[in-house]
Amino acid sequence: MSDDAALTTALRRGTIEYCVLALLDKRELYGVELVQHLSGALGMSTSEGTMYPLLSRLRRNGRIATTWREAPAGPPRRYYTLTSDGEAALTHFRTEWVAFRSGVDRILGTESK
Amino acid sequence: MTQTDQLVADYLARVGRAAAGLPAGRREELLADLREHIDIARAESGAETEAEIRTILDRLGDPESIVAAADTQTDLPRVPAAPLPPYQAAPPRRFPWLVLTIVAAVIGTVILFCGFVMFAVRSDGGVEQAPVYPAPTSVEVSTGP
Known part of the structure; x- marks a missing residue:
């Protein structure tokens, strides 16, 4: 793994699961939609598959849940939804993130002017 | 099995092999998630040519990276994979x-210093106590008639 890739991976590690929760806070999404949204926004268009283990853990931890729905065409879709635990975790993370981000920005000199 | 189905089956088999170290339940779940993704992506895009299937698989990423991601998604707090770096021993004590x-x-x-001071004090005392003047008598004796 190149240094750049390692850096990106490290930066995503603690944050990406909250991006999942935030996307599902807007509306429920099925797997393909969800990973395509995420990978598009975070520049991971060649590693969509790496998000399934993350979704699996969030499901095991009760932060998201899934429900099958028939689709107008093609196979039924499994929709991911946010649970109340997931909502609470997202709210908590938003507070932590703002504080963390401001601290890092102050040190790096990258505050938005 | 068509050639495109074969591509998908080969891809999933590679994931399965890479995931041999995962608990069986997690491995099956991962394979089911990926199979579902591929099925739906195919159905939505109408992808049927070999190139189109390859695009879907390329976007999923290589099996080893997916399994590596699964490895990090443990429920327990992550423990460092490598032992802590050896304690940096202090340089040998001199x-x-x-x-x-x-x-x-x-x-x-x-x-x-003490010796010098004592010596000095004694010398000073010696000088003070023993102002040796020539005995006047001897002078008188020598200059006497």
């Missing part, structure tokens, strides 16, 4: 010899 040398030097200096 303290006993260094300190002994300094102490010896200080004691030596103090002893020399």
Whole structure:
């Protein structure tokens, strides 16, 4: 793994699961939609598959849940939804993130002017 | 099995092999998630050519990276994979010899100094107590008639 890739991976590690929760806070999404949204926004268009283990853990931890729905065409879709635990975790993370981000920005000199 | 189905089956088999170290339940779940993704992506895009299937698989990423991601998604707090770096031993202590040398030097200096002071005091006292003047008698004797 190149240094750049390692850096990106490290930066995503603690944050990406909250991006999942935030996307599902807007509306429920099925797997393909969800990973395509995420990978598009975070520049991971060649590693969509790496998000399934993350979704699996969030499901095991009760932060998201899934429900099958028939689709107008093609196979039924499994929709991911946010649970109340997931909502609470997202709210908590938003507070932590703002504080963390401001601290890092102050040190790096990258505050938005 | 068509050629495109074969591509998908080969891809999933590679994931399965890479995931041999995962608990069986997690491995099956991962394979089911990926199979579902591929099925739906195919159905939505109408992808049926080999190139289109390859695009879907390329976007999923290589099996080893997916399994590596699964490895990090443990429920327990992550423990460092590698043992902690060995404790950086302090450089060998030179303290006993260094300190002994300094102490010896200080004691030596103090002893020399005390000796010098005592010697000086005694010398001064000697000078004060013994102003040796030539005995007047002897002068008188020598200059006498």
